[in-house]
Amino acid sequence: MSTVIIGLSLGMLLFLLASGLTLIFGMLGVINFAHGALYMLGAYLAFDVQLRTGSFIAGLAAATAGVGLAGMAMERLALRPLYSRPHFYQLILTFGFILVISEAVKIVWGLGYQETPMPAALAGTVELAGSTIPVYRLFVIAFGLLVSAALFFVLEKSTFGMLVRAASSDGEMVRILGLPAAAIRSAVFGVGAALAGLAGAISAPLFPIELGMATNTIIDCFIVVILGGLGNIRGVVAASLLIGMVRAVGYTFMPSWVDILTFAMLIATLLTRPQGLFSRQARLA
Amino acid sequence: MKTSRQNAAIAACVAAVVLAVPFCTQNDFLLNLSILIMVWSIFAVGFDLVFGLLGMVSFGHAAFLGTGGYALALATQRYGLSFEAGLGLAILAGAACAWIFSIFALRVSGIFFALVTLALSQLMYILADSKLREWTGGADGLPGIGRPELAGIDFFDTVNFYWYVAAVFALVIALMAMLRASPFGRAVAGVRQNEIRASQLGYNVQRLKQITFLVSGAIGGLAGGLLAAVLMYMNPQMLHWTTSGDVIIMTLLGGAGTLWGPVAGVLLFEALKEWLSGWTPYWYGILGLVFILATLYFPQGVLGALQARWGRSRPASPASPADGGTAPAAPLAPREGSLS
Numbered sequence: 075m076s077t078v079i080i081g082l083s084l085g086m087l088l089f090l091l092a093s094g095l096t097l098i099f100g101m102l103g104v105i106n107f108a109h110g111a112l113y114m115l116g117a118y119l120a121f122d123v124q125l126r127t128g129s130f131i132a133g134l135a136a137a138t139a140g141v142g143l144a145g146m147a148m149e150r151l152a153l154r155p156l157y158s159r160p161h162f163y164q165l166i167l168t169f170g171f172i173l174v175i176s177e178a179v180k181i182v183w184g185l186g187y188q189e190t191p192m193p194a195a196l197a198g199t200v201e202l203a204g205s206t207i208p209v210y211r212l213f214v215i216a217f218g219l220l221v222s223a224a225l226f227f228v229l230e231k232s233t234f235g236m237l238v239r240a241a242s243s244d245g246e247m248v249r250i251l252g253l254p255a256a257a258i259r260s261a262v263f264g265v266g267a268a269l270a271g272l273a274g275a276i277s278a279p280l281f282p283i284e285l286g287m288a289t290n291t292i293i294d295c296f297i298v299v300i301l302g303g304l305g306n307i308r309g310v311v312a313a314s315l316l317i318g319m320v321r322a323v324g325y326t327f328m329p330s331w332v333d334i335l336t337f338a339m340l341i342a343t344l345l346t347r348p349q350g351l352f353s354r355q356a357r358l359a
Numbered sequence: 360m361k362t363s364r365q366n367a368a369i370a371a372c373v374a375a376v377v378l379a380v381p382f383c384t385q386n387d388f389l390l391n392l393s394i395l396i397m398v399w400s401i402f403a404v405g406f407d408l409v410f411g412l413l414g415m416v417s418f419g420h421a422a423f424l425g426t427g428g429y430a431l432a433l434a435t436q437r438y439g440l441s442f443e444a445g446l447g448l449a450i451l452a453g454a455a456c457a458w459i460f461s462i463f464a465l466r467v468s469g470i471f472f473a474l475v476t477l478a479l480s481q482l483m484y485i486l487a488d489s490k491l492r493e494w495t496g497g498a499d500g501l502p503g504i505g506r507p508e509l510a511g512i513d514f515f516d517t518v519n520f521y522w523y524v525a526a527v528f529a530l531v532i533a534l535m536a537m538l539r540a541s542p543f544g545r546a547v548a549g550v551r552q553n554e555i556r557a558s559q560l561g562y563n564v565q566r567l568k569q570i571t572f573l574v575s576g577a578i579g580g581l582a583g584g585l586l587a588a589v590l591m592y593m594n595p596q597m598l599h600w601t602t603s604g605d606v607i608i609m610t611l612l613g614g615a616g617t618l619w620g621p622v623a624g625v626l627l628f629e630a631l632k633e634w635l636s637g638w639t640p641y642w643y644g645i646l647g648l649v650f651i652l653a654t655l656y657f658p659q660g661v662l663g664a665l666q667a668r669w670g671r672s673r674p675a676s677p678a679s680p681a682d683g684g685t686a687p688a689a690p691l692a693p694r695e696g697s698l699s
Contacts, residue, residue: 105470155655161470162416163654166611169604170651177644289601293481296474330489337482344463344475 075205077322083211085318086218087277089311091291092298093225094269096310099299101242101262104153104164108171110292112267115175116141116274117283118183121190124278130193137275138268144175145267146260153263154256176288185285190278214276221272222311229307238262297340303350312352362617365666366536369619377525381518390517391589396629397528398585403609403621404535405578410607411616412539413571414551415468418603419460419476422483423453423576425598427583429487432501432593433494442507446584453580454573456483461572465565477600484598500594504587524585531578536618538574547571608650614660623662 095109106112116137124133148171156163196210229235241248241258249255274287281287298317302309317336324332343351380393402424409417430452434445464475487495495501512519538544549557550564558564587593596602605628613624631649635642653660659667 105474152651152655159658162473163658165416165470165473166607167651167654169607170647170654172604173647174644174651177641177647180644181641289599293478293600297478300471300474300478333485334482334490337478337485340478341463344466 075203076207077326078319079202079207079211079215080325081319081322082315083214083218083318084321085315086215087273087280088294088298088318089218089314090221090269090273090276092295092302092310092314093222093307094266094273095295096299096302096307097225097269098263098266100306101238102153102157102259103161103242104263105161105168106263106266107165107168107292108148108175108288109168109266109270109295110290111172111175111288112141112145112270113274113277113291114283114285114287115144115179116271117190117278117287118179118188118274119271120275120278121188121283122183124190130196130279133190133278134272134275137271137278139271141271141274142264142268145270146264148267149260149263154259172288176285180285188283190283192279210279214280217276221269222307225307294336297336300340301343301351303352306350306352309350309352313350316351362666363540365669366618370532370536373619373622374529377528381521385518387517390521392629392633394517394521394524394589395586396625397524398582398589399606399609399625399629400622401528401531401585402579402582403606403613403625404531404618405575405582406606407610407615407617407621408535408538408547408571408575408578410610411620412544412547412551413568415568416470416473416607417464417476417572417575418473418600418607419464419478419480420575420579420606421598421600421602422460422480423456423579424583424586424602425483425487425595426452426456427580428587428593428597429495429501429583430580431584431587432504435505436501436503442505442588446581449580449584450577451580453583454577456580457573457576458569460576461569465568465572477603480598480603481600484595484600487595487598495593495595498595500592502592504591504593506588506591520589524589527581527585531581532618532622539618543567543570608646610660611658612650612653612660614662614664614666617660617662617666620660620662624660627661 091109091113094112095106098104098106098109119140120133120137122133123136124130127133148168152167152171153164156167192210196213198209199206200209200212201207227235229238237248237253237258238261241253241255241262245255245259248258294317298310298313301316302311302313317339320335320339321332324335328335377393377397381390384390402420406417406420409415409420427449430449431442431445434440434448435442440448460476460479463479464472467475488498506515506520507523539548546557546562547567549560550562550567554564557567583597586597609624609628610621611624612627613622614620628646631646632642635645639645657664
């Protein structure tokens with residue numbers, strides 16, 4: 075049972091991360107290489123604010139808002155001039171941001187590992203089907219579900235979601251209709267980045283915070299979005315849970331093979347369904 | 360033929376500098392830096408075959424550098440082969456690794472190609488770091504990698520090794536120049552400009568891509584073998600994906616799609632690195648910032664910009680973007696079906 079819970083919570087964390095990546099890709103056509111760096115920035119911000127105020131909620135809010143704003147600034151200053159150029163310029167540009175963000179974090183918080191204390195209200199454990207489960211893991215799962223529901227609702231049902239979808243399918247037309255297409259793009263990028271910051275804050279009490287987060291997690295994210303089909307939020311939910319479960323089961327039974335197992339899944343997917351496990355369209359990108 | 364004349368002029372300048380360095384300085388640090396620049400140039404020039412000539416972004420070239428390095432280390436240390444045989448194996452290992460990558464990565468294109476090559480090279484990194492520890496020494500790496508022994512010359516002497524690397528460097532550049540000018544090179548450039556047109560003309564596009572990737576991997580392996588010998592040490596860090604990022608930075612700073620652009624980029628990268636790390640420990644971030652600005656305002660790179668200016672001052676000969684593939688505004692033209 076505890077393996078299942080760990081797998082689900084890992085999967086939900088991955089989903090929080092990958093959903094931002096895939097949202098930005100699906101709506102703007104940009105692969106944000108710096109997504110992992112934004113996630114790391116979120117974790118550090120949450121750690122810092124929580125240390126100062128003693129409140130987990132404040133840390134969570136600061137990380138989400140701070141990273142969201144950083145993302146918007148990034149989009150406004152650096153990505154906007156590049157939309158007309160071939161797509162890999164954006165990919166390469168965001169790689170530059172990894173270096174800049176990592177260095178900024180190094181300047182502010184130093185090189186060492188940081189530990190965030192578990193919020194007191196979520197620090198306990200509960201008995202579930204005969205095994206002891208940390209409450210925080212359950213909180214991560216619930217929170218992930220909440221965010222995914224909110225994301226679906228906003229994108230599929232709200233007026234803002236409609237505008238976003240319109241701007242992604244034909245930005246020029248949206249602009250001609252007198253709607254602020256550029257601002258919508260900034261907002262989407264900001265929301266995607268904020269999701270990374272949120273994921274960072276959520277993961278802060280679970281893992282030590284360190285600089286390697288920026289580069290290690292982004293690979294997992296990429297695996298998730300390739301398996302799920304880029305730009306496909308439903309696929310990302312399924313793929314995150316799949317990877318999360320594989321990791322949790324792997325850690326229990328054959329810890330040294332976990333990474334290789336994940337990559338084997340990626341390769342198997344590419345050989346059999348290069349468009350992604352959960353995508354119906356052919357991937358011609 | 361204007362670009363080829365420029366290339367010849369640059370070649371003459373570079374040759375003069377390469378020949379002059381050991382006579383101007385006996386300083387070990389400067390000589391080692393020059394050797395490093397040449398080795399990284401070999402890597403970057405090979406990388407640009409895929410990036411600039413074929414127009415595909417590979418984020419996995421670190422894997423070829425790494426397999427080359429390990430091939431040389433294992434061949435010379437474990438099996439006692441000669442340095443040259445080790446270098447040969449490094450080339451083969453790089454090519455083999457590229458071949459395996461191409462089986463998976465060429466099933467997708469555009470941005471997905473970058474992601475898949477990235478994931479595969481990261482798999483190689485994890486393998487080298489943990490699963491193959493018995494062979495690779497894990498995170499501790501393999502120390503004490505040898506240098507060539509030819510005709511009784513001591514290549515542990517920096518000046519002698521400098522000449523050895525310079526000879527390989529010259530050979531690789533000459534090969535690349537010929538490759539780019541050959542019908543094969545023209546066909547690959549044709550694939551970049553319009554894949555559908557190239558296939559309609561009867562070219563086997565998939566085969567061309569695969570061969571280009573293979574050659575690029577082979578050169579990466581060669582560079583890896585040399586790099587291991589320069590550092591006399593090999594560890595998994597060479598396989599880390601930030602190495603792949605570094606070579607992209609180098610190539611783009613210098614000018615993708617040109618013969619000498621990647622070399623100029625490596626020179627700039629190493630010079631910036633030495634200069635910046637002299638006065639701040641945070642040089643990598645500043646380099647990132649320089650790179651961001653360069654991508655935004657200077658996408659054709661130093662050499663691309665120079666060649667564009669050169670071309671403008673002599674309007675008599677129309678610029679031929681086909682030659683070397685540098686249409687100034689877009690060194691890598693968007694291809695049909697790129698993501699939208």
